[in-house]
Amino acid sequence: MKHSEEKGKLKLLLEILFISARLGLTSFGGPIAHLGYFHEEYVRKRKWMDERSYSDLVALCQFLPGPASSQVGIGIGVMRGGVPGGILAFIGFTLPSVLALIILALFLQGSSMEGAGWIQGLKIVAVAIVAHAILGMAPKLTPDLKRKSIALFALIITLLWQTAFIQVGVILLAGLIGYIVYKNHADNEKADFIFPISPKLGVICLSLFFGLLVFLPILREMTALNWIAMFDSFYRSGSLVFGGGHVVLPLLEREFVPTGWMDEASFLAGYGATQAVPGPLFTFAAYIGAVISGWKGGLVATVAIFLPAFLLILGALPFWNQIRSNQKMKGALMGVNAAVVGILISAFYHPIWTSAILEPIDFAFAAILFSMLVYFKLPPWIIVVTGALGGTFISML
Template identity: 45%
Template sequence: MVLFGLGATLLDGPVSEGIIHGLKVTAVAIVAHAVWGMARSLCPDRQRAGIALAAVFIVILASGPLGQVVAIVVGGLGGMALCQTHHEVIVHDLPMPVSARVGHMASLVFCALLIGLPLLVWLTPSDIVLVMDAFYRAGALVFGGGHVVLPLLDAEVVESGWVSADEFLTGYGGAQAVPGPLFTFAAYLGAVMAPLGGGLIGAALALLMIFLPGMLLLLAILPHWNRFRRWDNVQALMRGANAAVVGILGAALYHPVWTSAVLGADEFVLALTGFLLLSVWKMPAWIVVIVLAIGGVLITLV
């Protein structure tokens, strides 16, 4: 992803523009497929479908990370009110090789960074602190799957002007062609964004900060995981929050993904082709990336 980010800035000419155009349309197909799959599994009833719809309205009315956090909180509360099952679930305890002391320390570090980094930005707005805060917050607020990082990162790096919308969607499409977690998208963003001049330093810092909160949360929760699995309220909260995540990703599918990539009938047909290749023909994402990149070249040349 770092090499792709460094190379994408050097590409020029109609073929290169077509590949980039195809990658942007690939993002539409991938996100649409993710929304479709998550909606089928996480919103199987009217209650959770309603929570997802409410999350769409919240994100539209309050754009940025704040709107997404509010949507997840409202979704969790809605789940506790509407998604209780009261079915007795047989749970077998899992061995957890993390002590409660380590868990408490990790939770303190997580909260200290989540609260302290914005304060540092306010006190000393250096580029390093700005990048640390943006990517740490994106990694900390992701809930329900890797694709949800898309609207969070868009709010942090595109709305701030660090990365253009075209560069953002190009990198997201390219991230589908490589194995591994979607968080590696941060390496691309760090390599192309304005603060710190991009390059290897920006990529390394972005990658470290987006993975750090998840690691801290894992250490914080593991000592208490067996108890969490037995609480009905926690299960209901998770159902509602997951439904809200579907709404958040659905809103991101429209903006910025659809509005930035689908400019006419040609792009719509190409995006629909990618969606069908993923959902009906079950083709791997990397094959869809190649097919749509070729389609983008054809659209540009013709």
């Protein structure tokens, strides 16, 4: 009996690794698009979690600093297979782009990939994926006029003032509005979800997160070792960034170019390459680390920049049910979820739409990809391959 249970658990963990790796190989378009891919794979297709749990998890990760899409993926892995499931979900989703960027750092420094037709095709894929996600999530998260109004407010503010601090402020304000408006809202939906993580482990992870944030700069000054300095720079960047991967890129530029760790040309080549590979944009750290200290530096940089995200999501998940089952906090989450819809639509316009739909033929191609995904119900990897090939063809016209 015990042997069959272990075999079943191993099969479950391998399934998590396989599916997350496939997403890591095909999820182009940045953090907002990743949420669309996750929604399609984990909620619509596999039913690993319901719409309510997914939207609440997205809301939680929007509150936390770090790469929101990666934290959502880790959270889903944890809920499915415990801490090992979270680790494997992270490895599967992250490793493909880490390896690609380390290889690019070692062999393609100084080259530019900005004008490649297949990259433009992948940007158009992101348009179809995110549009599908918004159409799936919006009716459930904004079913009444009040929540539609919150979403509209979030859309307008984040579209007109595009900074990470504005986005965090909008989320907090939406939570406050939801808390006030919906504190007595009757909700019969079952909110409980079983987490294979103890509150004790959650407290340890949160303590470790803050401890490293304070201790690493001190250790950096005491030792003057390059490896410690590099780990501290990446850990701090991963800890203090709100707004996802697009925000961390300029932050890393300020951290490593003016200080002489790398030159501007190498940084810009990696910046372009990072936009072209699938998976989280935080893996740009792997490129920078590899430029500075080879493949070992790439791996150290990856661990350092993602470690805060991992500690925060493991620290927050054990207390999630208590938060979301509290009637007043449910109201706050309803407000945040509505704001997330507005932020998704804002990000759908800029940078996704504005960087992808440049000509009428781009819009026509996006409509074809959207139809393939929504109406013909083809798997996302086929959409990605079609997008890359179609983008290459369009660039030759």
